[in-house]
Amino acid sequence: MLQNSKSEGKCLFCGETFVKSNINRHIQSHLKQKAKENVAGHSYLIKVEPNPKWGSSSYFLSLWVDGNTRMKDIDQFLRDIWLECCWHMSAFTNPKNRRQGGGMWNFFTAQELLAKGKTREYEKLMEETNGEVPKSRKVVNVLSKGLKLEYEYDFGSSTELMLTVIEEYPVKADEGIVLLSRNEPLEWLCDACKKEPATQLCTVHNWDENSLFCDKCAKKHAKTCADFEEYASMPVVNSPRMGVCAYEGGTIDIERDGAFVKQS
Numbered sequence: 001m002l003q004n005s006k007s008e009g010k011c012l013f014c015g016e017t018f019v020k021s022n023i024n025r026h027i028q029s030h031l032k033q034k035a036k037e038n039v040a041g042h043s044y045l046i047k048v049e050p051n052p053k054w055g056s057s058s059y060f061l062s063l064w065v066d067g068n069t070r071m072k073d074i075d076q077f078l079r080d081i082w083l084e085c086c087w088h089m090s091a092f093t094n095p096k097n098r099r100q101g102g103g104m105w106n107f108f109t110a111q112e113l114l115a116k117g118k119t120r121e122y123e124k125l126m127e128e129t130n131g132e133v134p135k136s137r138k139v140v141n142v143l144s145k146g147l148k149l150e151y152e153y154d155f156g157s158s159t160e161l162m163l164t165v166i167e168e169y170p171v172k173a174d175e176g177i178v179l180l181s182r183n184e185p186l187e188w189l190c191d192a193c194k195k196e197p198a199t200q201l202c203t204v205h206n207w208d209e210n211s212l213f214c215d216k217c218a219k220k221h222a223k224t225c226a227d228f229e230e231y232a233s234m235p236v237v238n239s240p241r242m243g244v245c246a247y248e249g250g251t252i253d254i255e256r257d258g259a260f261v262k263q264s
Contacts, residue, residue, distance in 0.1 A: 007058035009181035020060050023181050024166050027062055031169055041172035042067030042140045044165050045180075048078070050240045051150060051160040059240045062181040066173035067140030075135055077177050077252070078151065078161065082239045085247040088154035092163075095150055097131035144168065159241045182253055185238045185260040192217035197260045201243045203232045211243075212236065235259070 007020040013030040024047055031045060048061040061081070065074065075090055083090075113122040119136075126132035133142055133149065142149075145168050151161040188198040189212070196214035204227045205211040213221050222229040236242060236259040237249040249257050 007060065007183045007186070009060065009062065009183050012178070012180045017184075018181075020058065020183065023060075024062055027180050028167055031064065031167070034174075035169045035171045038171035038174075040170060043169045043171055043173040044139065044143050045167045045169070046143075047164045047166055048161055049164075051162045054160065057240060058183055058186055059238075060181075060183050061179065064173045064178040064180050065139055065143075066176050067138065067143075069139045069173075069176040070135065071133055071137050071139065071142060072135035073176055074139070074163075075151075079153065081179070081182075081250045081252040081257075082161075083153045083159055083241050083247070084250070085241070085245045086154075088156070088245075090151065090153040091126075091130075092133040092135070093150045093152070094131045094133055095148070097127070098129075153241075154245065157245045159244060161240075179253060182256055183238070185256060185258060187260045188212055188236055190214040190217050192221070197262055198236050199259045201234045201236055202228050203234055203243060204228065206243050 008017050009020065009023050010017050011023065011026055011030070013027070016026070018026050024045065027045060044065050044067070046063045046065055048063060050057040050059055059082075063074075063077075071092055075092070079090070110122055110125055113119075113125065123132075123134040123136070127134060143165050145165055147165045149163040151163060153159045153161075190196045190198045191210045191212045193214060193216070196216070198212035199215050200213050200218040202211050202213065202221060202225060204225060210221075218228075218233070222233075225232070234243055235248055237247070238257050238259075239247065239250065241247040
């Protein structure tokens with residue numbers, strides 16, 4: 001369970017810590033200054049969080065993205081920091097452009113186009129029917145202030161995110177994608193002792209009342225759950241995909257990727 005659901009993140013520019021609801025407002029003050037100093041171009045401040053339709057969440061990313069970056073680069077970044085486990089498929093969708101119709105006909109047509117290597121025709125079909133945003137497209141040709149894009153990774157055991165464009169700027173970003181902030185590791189407590197931070201998750205009991213364990217209690221749990229020692233033990237990580245499929249952590253921002261560490 002979460003002892004303290006307050007979500008906080010550090011600002012890349014100044015190192016100060018802010019709660020989730022205030023971090024992007026603070027970051028904008030730095031980006032306004034950047035707009036006076038940097039080379040002319042296009043860039044965007046994007047908030048990434050689990051899709052709110054599934055309820056509120058403490059996880060978030062604040063990204064500064066250059067307009068010449070392609071959507072496939074954002075896709076790869078999200079995979080690297082939060083999602084990648086088994087090279088599942090993914091998609092960006094503009095829900096305002098989604099329309100009903102097509103059904104299985106569109107599905108089979110799409111698969112046929114992919115099989116024939118007709119990537120552009122496939123992207124056009126998916127965009128026109130599902131509102132799917134082609135990953136080959138440059139960010140500057142997709143994003144605008146206030147836009148909300150849905151993102152789904154793994155169409156089986158899905159992790160669904162929402163990307164919100166907070167602001168756009170008439171300058172180049174320092175890099176294609178800059179991680180400006182991320183929630184600090186959340187304080188998941190051991191379900192057994194109720195005292196120590198959880199470091200391991202049992203997927204057999206995933207998300208019931210006895211699935212998160214500190215190192216000491218994990219050893220005790222292994223004596224009563226044979227599956228835990230064989231295959232069901234997974235690490236607690238700083239990602240909304242924790243405990244799903246084979247996800248064990250990212251390759252970006254490793255410092256904040258693991259379990260919460262209690263301060264002595």
